[in-house]
Amino acid sequence: MESDKALLRKYLPETAVEEVYRAIVEKNIQLRITRTRSSKLGDYRPALNRKPHRISLNHDLNPFEFLITFIHELAHLFAFESYGRRHQPHGQEWKQFFQQLMLPYLNAGIFPADVENELKLHLYDSNAANGSDLNLKRVLQNYDKKKASLGTLVENLNEKSYFKTRDGRIFQKLELRRKRIKCICMNDSRLYLFSPLALVEPLTGFEPNQFLHLLKKMG
Numbered sequence: 518m519e520s521d522k523a524l525l526r527k528y529l530p531e532t533a534v535e536e537v538y539r540a541i542v543e544k545n546i547q548l549r550i551t552r553t554r555s556s557k558l559g560d561y562r563p564a565l566n567r568k569p570h571r572i573s574l575n576h577d578l579n580p581f582e583f584l585i586t587f588i589h590e591l592a593h594l595f596a597f598e599s600y601g602r603r604h605q606p607h608g609q610e611w612k613q614f615f616q617q618l619m620l621p622y623l624n625a626g627i628f629p630a631d632v633e634n635e636l637k638l639h640l641y642d643s644n645a646a647n648g649s650d651l652n653l654k655r656v657l658q659n660y661d662k663k664k665a666s667l668g669t670l671v672e673n674l675n676e677k678s679y680f681k682t683r684d685g686r687i688f689q690k691l692e693l694r695r696k697r698i699k700c701i702c703m704n705d706s707r708l709y710l711f712s713p714l715a716l717v718e719p720l721t722g723f724e725p726n727q728f729l730h731l732l733k734k735m736g
């Protein structure tokens with residue numbers, strides 16, 4: 518369908534449209550663009566009970582992230598076709614397809630150099646603990662126009678500084694703990710672990726005493 522291709526043009530790097538479209542037709546994939554889901558970027562549901570393969574992708578991914586996420590989900594499809602449920606979701610079987618399916622898009626001038634470098638490290642990294650996943654996300658965020666204008670990454674704030682989250686709560690940044698950043702919420706005095714890549718609004722010149730006083734007054 519031409520409308521599918523038009524849809525892809527809206528979300529993908531132009532040079533990747535034909536190749537992705539071919540995969541969609543070949544595997545008869547039902548593609549769905551969804552609202553923002555903070556828990557995931559996309560997902561795959563297998564062709565069972567007479568339904569086609571289904572891939573969903575969040576609407577607010579930048580073009581490079583959109584492409585990588587599509588290939589990630591497409592690798593789930595291939596792994597499902599070959600192994601059914603008898604494989605680990607992100608294990609060796611899936612990973613081989615992910616690498617293979619990504620190949621036509623590498624060294625093809627589709628990705629900016631920084632993304633391509635991190636993507637290659639990510640593809641061939643056998644150990645998730647190396648942080649290649651986080652590094653890839655970090656470099657992808659450079660191309661995320663909407664999100665970039667929305668705030669600052671928690672990892673870029675100074676320790677002990679204050680910031681506000683989208684829901685209006687105020688936090689103080691404490692120390693890094695493994696790959697998470699410990700923060701204390703000024704509203705309920707509880708500790709929270711933030712992703713280093715969470716986007717927040719820095720509060721400069723924030724006076725915690727004043728804030729606590731105000732909270733007490735409000736009951």
Ligand SMILES: [Zn+2]
Pocket residue numbers: 589590593606607
């Ligand atoms: Zn997955």
